[in-house]
Amino acid sequence: MTRAAGVALKELAPGNHFYTHSRCFDIQQIAIGNQQQPLVEQWAICGACGHMRRMTELSRPEAEAACPQCGHDRDSNSQLDKGQQRRFIEFSRSQALSYMEHYESLSADRSEERERERYQTIRSFDLTQDAPSGAVGDEKLPFGIEYRASVIMREVNVGFQGEPGVVAFGVDQSAPDTGFRVCGDCGITAIPGKKLDEIQHRRSCSKRRANEKRRQEGRDDLAYDWQALYLYRELNSEAIRLLLPIADDNDVDTLTACIHLGLRLRFEGNPAHLIVTPQIMPDPATRMKRYYLVLMDAVPGGTGYLKTLYQQKDDQQRDGEGILQVMRLARNALETCSCREQDPSRRETDGCYRCIRTYHLQYSAEKISRERGIKLLGKLIEAGEKRLPQESLAAIKPNSLFGSMLEKKFADVLQEFISQQNGQWDQTIIRGSLGFRFSLPGVDRLWELELQPTLGIAQGVMIQSQPDFILRCDDDGIKPIAIFTDGFQYHCHPENRIADDMRKRRAILESGKYHVWSITWDDLDSAKADHVMACQSPVAQRLQQYANAMKAQTRVVPDAKRVIRNGLEQLRAFILTPHAPGWTQLATHAAFFPLQLLSAQRTVTAHALSTALAGWRVGNGIAAIPPNDQGDWVCNYQATLNQDFVTYVTLADAVSLRQNQTFIVGRLGDTESERTGSDFTERWRRFLACLNFFQFVDNFRFWASSETSTGIAPEISLAATTAVSDEWQEVLGKVMPSMRPYVQEMAAANLPSPAGVPVVEHFNPQVDDDVFAELAWLGCKPPVALLAGEQVSFASQWQSQGWKVFTPDELQAHGVNSIIEQILKSITGT
Ligand SMILES: [Zn+2]
Ligand SMILES: [Zn+2]
Ligand SMILES: [Zn+2]
Known part of the structure; x- marks a missing residue:
């Protein structure tokens, strides 16, 4: 079947529901234009947010290097990187697609599904067209609604299924390197399963003609000019964006379906000219994601429908009431649908075709839940009712936003752990704010998780700080734990908060009243849970043996595997075994054991050791310390997985097994060049895991190297060994x-x-x-x-x-x- 260019163009014409229309085709040939009228365009892709910028714009002298949409800059995913600069062809401009097979007879749903099977498609947004012309939101949840007169959405077909994603194209999206392989002469397209030299070029292909001639003359073929291309279509129209209070992908599909349902009810029919699609944006400050739903008018330029919807006001003259109404309609429909009266324990009754499952995203059906939808809508409506005018959704601070998202994620992960242990978990009010209470079966202890407490002089902490949580136990013998949940970029780069973090954490520990715990965003990723973070692996094995020996003597020690993993695993171990002396024993032994081995082989003098430590303390690598038979000291600068920790002990203490005389010092290098190194995230995570573990040792000191220049880093004094x-x-x-x-x-x-x-x-x-x-x-x-x-x-x-x-x-x-x-x-x- 042949389609003329006109058809493809018409498809984009006003009034034509191009988006929900059938888009299924077989790409066999792509018109790439000619020298006078080239159709191939060069675009630079921001790997972080998926923004596309024309190379002609990027190469202007006054052009900013950073992504105009998200500010991403200076790495292999940024628009300036050669690998991110790619060739594209716009569907509507391409004369051809002439061999495009069009499945007019198939319903929109089916064709979308079919296309998903065949091709990899990516949605890319451009929000830089103009500023939002109105926004309302509530910082606390957070939730917000924004209207924009002009948003560009590009749908990019980046190639056939099965090709691995290589080119970063926004949050969790990547495109195959090859895209579509197209002959630069005739536009014939390579298809999967067929070798390049088996492809028949078009008669018009100059290389084909040349090769036919060469073959007659018995010469080798000329190489064809295979080019890697992505295809895109774009829609520039009005849009409403909703900022969603969710911290991971799980709820996006449900909310998409909910909004679709609400629009259908408001419209009393299928709102076919409205597109509801998720948009995920990076948040550089926290290295987390921001989730949005974008409602877009499929008619280019917009019909004004969304503007009217946004500007509908409530009795307090606040914008956004139309959206609130859509959400109320959806919630009401979900709550009253007859499918809800059926046995709720049956999974398949969680929503039906009359309510949430009418939405045509069938492929994500298993992720859509009526009950979850009712809950989420309830939250959004409640927050929406507290909405205030905002400059834009971006004005809703990432701090309040991600503070609460990271909190939610952490609390969710903790709750999951407690329920895996068959424990009890409840929401509660602690000091007037929302908090959680939990207990484990068979243990007579009640834990309380308080959100965003403040620690200061009144609590015996000399430097005021605001941990994300305090975990308290009703057992007086267990100190409360100040928990910090840290996003890498917020703490390390571009701003350096490491010194401040270290100083605050030291102050909390020095109060003698709290443990202090650091958990990073990556620690919440269960895939990395079993990585050893706080010591070398031979020591990890030894620690396990030691813990078993301790247990045989009926001592209480925590899980020796977990105590040296990431912050979350360590915290789990602490909740299961909150016996600080047991932690002290394991942490001390992890530091002491290698020193004990070294004591037989290598001693150093106090002078040589303190000289080496002095240089290392300010951020240098540790200098080689010459061994000396007369030396009184043993030291280990491979105590952990990098050179950020050094342990040492006197020879006398080592041979007398006075483990508690072991010294552990840790310093994290935080110069600009270190923080921007590719390995720094991991280094920082390990450092924090070591802090969690070694805080139980008396002779433990830690600091950031930059603190030595401001004079606040602890001094290292070998003389301090005198009891x-x-x-x-x-x-x-x-x-x-x-x-x-x-x-x-x-x-x-x-x-x-x-x-x-x-x-x-x-x-x-x-x-x-x-x-x-x-x-x-x-x-x-x-x-x-x-x-x-x-x-x-x-x-x-x-x-x-x-x-x-x-x-x-x-x-x-x-x-x-x-x-x-x-x-x-x-x-x-x-
Ligand atoms: Zn970007
Ligand atoms: Zn060709
Ligand atoms: Zn239903």
Whole structure:
């Protein structure tokens, strides 16, 4: 069957429902134009968002290199990369498709299905045409509605099924490298299963004529000019976009079907000229996805129907009421459909052809659920009723958006884990906000997951922070866990928040009141769950044996396999076995065991070790440390899977198996060039997994290398091995937890005893009966006091009595050395 070009063009004409119309054909030949009128176009594809930009535009001198739609830039998926620059032909311009077989007789549904079987198609959007002319939304869920007068949707046929995707073409989309292989002379198209040299070229093909001649003369064939082409058609029309509050692909199909159903009800018929299609966009700030539904008018330029729908107002004069109505109609239909009265346990009754299953996306039928639809619509309508005018959907902050999405995903994953364990999971209210409560069978413990708590001075944490969750247990012996869920790009690149992250996490640990946990977006991916993240694999095996031996002695230790995997696996292990001493044993042993082996082979001097550590601390690789038979130290700079952790112990402690004298130090290099390296995501994830694991070890310190230049990174001191003396141990035991880190530093400073050792809670009745110093050095001249909490307000009264007064704020600002120096001065009287 032959089709003239006119037919293909007509198909795009106004009033023609080109989109739902049959699009099934066999491509045998593609007209590629000629030199005077070439039809082949060069486009650059943004691998991140799928945006297509003409090469003629991209090569203009004033053109920005970054993707105009999503800002993606400077890597092998960006538009500037040669591999992303491809040849395209627009259907409607191509004279040919002359051998296109057209299945007019088939229904639209069938043909769409057929096409899916044969070809790989990709939808690409261009939202850069103009700004949205109105948007409403609710940041909290988040949900939003936006109207745009001009959006371009391109449907790209990137080749036959079965060809592997190589060219990145938007979120989770890729195109085969070859696309359609088309003869540059005659336009004949290679088809799967047929070798290139078996293809009959058209009579008009100049190479074919030349080759026929050459064959008669007994010469070899000329090579044909096979070109790789993608075919596309484009629609520029008005559109409504809905920002969806979902965190993964699962609910997209259901919501698409719901909106379609609502439109059908509103229309009282098939809204054939409206297209409802998902759009997934990258969110560079969080490395997650943003999900949208795009409602598009299939009539080029738009009929204004969507504008009217968007501008319909409620009694508060807010836009977007038409869409709310569509959603209410859909929900009502789903709730009242007769299929709902049937036995709900039967899977096939979750929706029927009268409600959600009329939608023609049959191929995703198993992903569509009436009950899920009712739930999702309920949420959207509730959020929609709280909508406020917004500049655009992009104005709905990724923070609030992805904060809540990552939360949801994390909570979902945790809930799944609890139900796999046959535990109980409920929603609850914690301190006035939504939270979750769960328990495991046979364990008399109740856990509570609080969302977005704040930690600060009031909680004994010196640097204020907002973890994503706090997980608390009603068992007082278990410290609450501050959980951070981190997206790579938000934390590492382009902005570097690593130093800030590390500082906050140290402050939480130093309070002595919390564990701190880091879980990355990738950790939620179950495919990577069994990767060892926190040590070398021989150590992992050894750890398993050690844990078994411990268990044989009826000690409580966590799952030795899980404790060294990613943050989520580690957290699961903790929920199953929240016994901190057991964690300490395993973490200590993982660090100590290799040192014990090394102690027989290789010792180093304190001087050589501290020199090497000093260079490494600021971000360099670890320098080779010459072995020395007289050395007192053993060190291991392959403690984990990269050189971000070093462990060391004295030879005496190693041979006496004093495992708890093992030191573990970790520093994450965070220079620009490191952060942009291709291996950095993995390195960062491993570092965080090590933090989760080694936090249970007393002699563990960590920082980001950039913190050394600002002076906030912990110092490495081999001298600090001297155990805290009994006097200081007593001070540490009595002092309030938030002061402990300071006291530890004072204890390490070797202040002369007894004058250098403070009294805890020294009352000063000369000021008032309940006035006291947290720490007081009475033997100093002048005496020194450290005030804390509300007592800080009495500072001037203390001073007027001749005291030297310090406050936690001062220590934080000037360092503990300021008070240490004062004490020394006061003791020596200088
Ligand atoms: Zn882009
Ligand atoms: Zn040819
Ligand atoms: Zn039904």
